[in-house]
Amino acid sequence: MINKTKYSLNPENYLDLVKNYLNSKDLDYYDVRLEKINSNKILLENKEIKDVSENEITGIGIRIIKNKKLGFCSTTNLKNYKKIIDDCIENTKKLTQKTKFDYEAENNKKIKVKHKGFEEKDLSLKVKELKEINTNFLKEKKDINVLQSNINYLEKHTDKYFVNPNSFIYQEDPRIIMYSTITAKRNNNIETNLSRIGKRGGLEKINLTQKEKLIKDNYQKIKDLLFAKPCPALKTDILLTPELVDLLAHEAIGHAAEADAVINHSSILKIGQVLAEKNINVIDDPTLKEFGFFTYDDEGILAKPKTIIKDGVVKEYLLDIESASMLNLEPNGSSRAESFSNKPIVRMSNTFFSAGKHTLKDLKEDFTGYLLDGFAGGQVDPSVGTFMFGIKFAYRYEKGKIVEKYKQASISGNILNYLKNISKMSNKIGKFEFGFCGKDGQTAFVSGSGPHMLINDAVVGGTKHEWYLWTL
Secondary structure, three states, X not given: OEEEOOOOOOHHHHHHHHHHHHXXXXXXXXXXXXXXXXXXXXXXXXXXXXXXXXXXXXXEEEEEEEOXXXXXXXXXXXXXXXXXXXXXXXXXXXXXXXXXXXXOOOOEEEEOOOOOOXXXXXXXXXXXXXXXXHHHHHHOOOOOEEEEEEEEEEEEEEEEEEEEOOEEEEEEEEEEXXXXXXXXXXXXXXXXXXXXXXXXXXXXXXXXXXXXXXXXXXXXXXXXXXXXXXXXXXXXXXXXXXXXXXXXXXXXXHHHXXXXXHHOOOOOOOXXXXXXXXXXOEEEOOOOOOOOOOOEOOOOOEOOOEEEEEOOEEOOOEOOHHHHHHOOOOOOOOEEOOOXXXXXXXXXXXXXXXXXXXXXXXXXXXXXXXXXXXXXXXXXXXXXXXXXXXXXXXEEEEOXXXXXXXXXEEEEEEHHHHHHOEEEEEOOOOOOEEEEEEEOOEEEEEEEEOOOEEEEEEEEXXXXXXXXXXXX
């Protein structure tokens, strides 16, 4: 299936036309985001190709401020820009709430990404390769019964343009993603696991070996799940892997540091608040070349690292222009939109705990407790700091050695108590995991990591989520 909506004008010439019309409207402020998005998708279920699609869409999103009232409109009908601007201005007259917008980006930059373009390899060859990978995997002799092996492969290339009265920014954004979902059975036990790999870049980022390894690693995880016992519920010391430390940084701290949550009284965090010991630092850094990378945010503000927690004290919020204006602070490049059709909102990027002082060997030596790994869903309330996360794997240690393997665990509690109970962290940050963060009906590319983290007296829940008994 091919779905294409194209613009016939040169993007820069077209944006000049839009700007000229906006300049004639006596606005307090405006900005325009023009995006051309090309994407390819391949979906396999076992040996059968379920979907192959190429899509191209181009559209604009326009924000205006008229008499301190903020309006937004978007369209894929690029010739229709005058009408949607007029309608947007008219709609602002119906608004009662006024906005505070004290800053305006003044940046001019064109940013291209060196990568191997997705068009350099025919889509049919990609389909053939993935089908061979999955077919060969299914043919291999196995000691468990694989019921299904699915592959979801995605390529996305976005040309992003941003203009306001004093800015012109172009950013190229290629992404490549592959998912492996395997369902298997042992005796009467059935498990399903999803593993994934995602990179910012082109075809060079995920090669044949990496694709094969993704499926093999996922198969090993399914085996571990099928042979593991359900985890009991208890209070114990825990050692979290970087994947779960990423989860704490993003879900339990990062969302509470988003300034719109602070303004809406939906955050437990306050600047200057003492949360933990001096060695605890949480950073959000869009300049790291990970999945949450960007150079300019969707308000044209230059991206920069933000230290949410420094030496155990809340130091910074994540701010867009509107929230920064309301809090009498400066925007710090934290405004992002899923696409041209969405309003920019405050978002995270690459969020992580900084490294500690101990080697991983030191942390595991004589360790008695549970090493936890793998995220399996959960929930968080940033307004009070409570959370509950499902965990795929739990390994019980006694004096530094694994004595039992479990599955289907959970952790819960209040992030303020968790931070105070961190006793040690490893001196190396793990691999950054990629993800999609959902908020206000939008998704954003994000990533995160952290060191291995030892936490004392934590609540671990079992298969039936007995964690609540420990929190009463």
